[in-house]
Amino acid sequence: MPTSPSSSAQAAREALAERLREMRLDAGLTVEALAVRCGWNKSKSSRIENAKTAPSDADIRVWCLACEAPDQAADLIAANRIADSLYVQWKRLHRTGLRRIQESYVPLYEQTRHFRIYCSRVVPGFLQTEAYATALLSSVAAFRQSPNDVADAVAARLARSHVIRDGSRRFAMLVEESVLRYRIGDSEAMAGQLGHLLSVNSLPSVSLGVIPFEVTRSLWPLETFNVFDDRQAAVELLTAQVTVTAPGEVAMYVKAFVELQSHAVYGARARSLITAAIDALG
Structure with missing residues (x-):
């Protein structure tokens, strides 16, 4: 090799x-x-x-x-x-645009039954509205100087999210409160996105927790990561995507997720944080 x-x-x-x-x-x-x-x-x-x-x-x-x-x-x-695929630069993944990478996740999503998703910077892709996803992917394409196929990439992202309405899957999602405050797009896009989050808990397959600013933490804020069942994790860095499949390392991400869950609030308390973020938009 x-x-x-x-x-x-x-x-x-x-x-x-x-x-x-x-x-x-x-x-x-x-x-x-x-x-x-x-x-x-x-x-x-x-x-x-x-x-x-x-x-x-x-x-x-x-x-x-x-x-x-x-x-x-x-x-x-x-x-x-995974030595060769352990660290794959976004520049390589996005060399033909953003749509293809969005579509490439579909087989993994369709195979997975239990998703654990932790986001410290942006709203989880499964929960993004069209306006929010457009603003986010536009900034990604511009920063990484990728071919501009944002409209197609957004459509692919929204299409792959259909699995969230499949009752045979479970989605445990955690976001830092900062995710609710970072303005991706204009105020209208953010208000629409936050309003969408308020409706998410009506989905029986979704559990959405928010980690408040003021919580006393036993685990620091981490990079965004997803765990697919108990067999694979994906970690997003500025320059690259990291895939983790070694059982011992995947178990560490599961452990981290459980620890972060202990910091989160749910239900009415989570909705109050989302509503406060909407109010702050002015």
């Missing part, structure tokens, strides 16, 4: 290689002894440990068995599989 131009992907490979090396050392094996147990040349073990050669899934399983740690194979295989 060729070395990725992404430094983060290479860092992921190096971290995997270090975990394999530590496993060998914990097992009390030399590079030569490991190679004998695995049935390959010692140079292969060295190349893997130095992140010169990416191991296959089978290599990882054999390595773990040789070190008497087969229970670690699943996490290591997941980390290995």
Whole structure:
């Protein structure tokens, strides 16, 4: 496998290689002894440990068995599989415009039954109105200098949100109170968006919590992230999209979500914060 131009992907490979090396050392094996147990040349073990050669899934399983740690194979295989896609620049994803990336999420959304969504900056995509989404995606296209297909991208975003009305799925959503106050678009667009949030709790599949400014926190505000069932998480950074599939790391995002939920208010208290944000628009 060729070395990725992404430094983060290479860092992921190096971290995997270090975990394999530590496993060998914990097992009390030399590079030569490991190679004998695995049935390959010692140079292969060295190349893997130095992140010169990416191991296959089978290599990882054999390595773990040789070190008497087969229970670690699943996490290591997941980390290995996503090394190339761990950190994908938005510039690469948006090179042909924004519509395609909106549509690319549809299969994942249709497969998922339990969504956990935490947003610290903008309204969750599932809940965005047309005016709000247009203002937001217009700023994204301008900032990232993407081809301007905003109208098509907005239509695709709204179309993919149909799953929220499917009673077979559950949507647990959390937003920081700041999300209600950041003005994306003009006052009319924001008022319409906030008004839409007031109606969301009538949907039986949706639970919307708001984390108030004044709450005493045990967990700091995090970057926006989504968890799909318990098998995958997506994290949004300024420059890139990070995909997490290693079971141990996904579990950390689930843990963070549960912790953030403990800070949130729901029902009448959440509606009062949304109403206050509407009133503040003047």
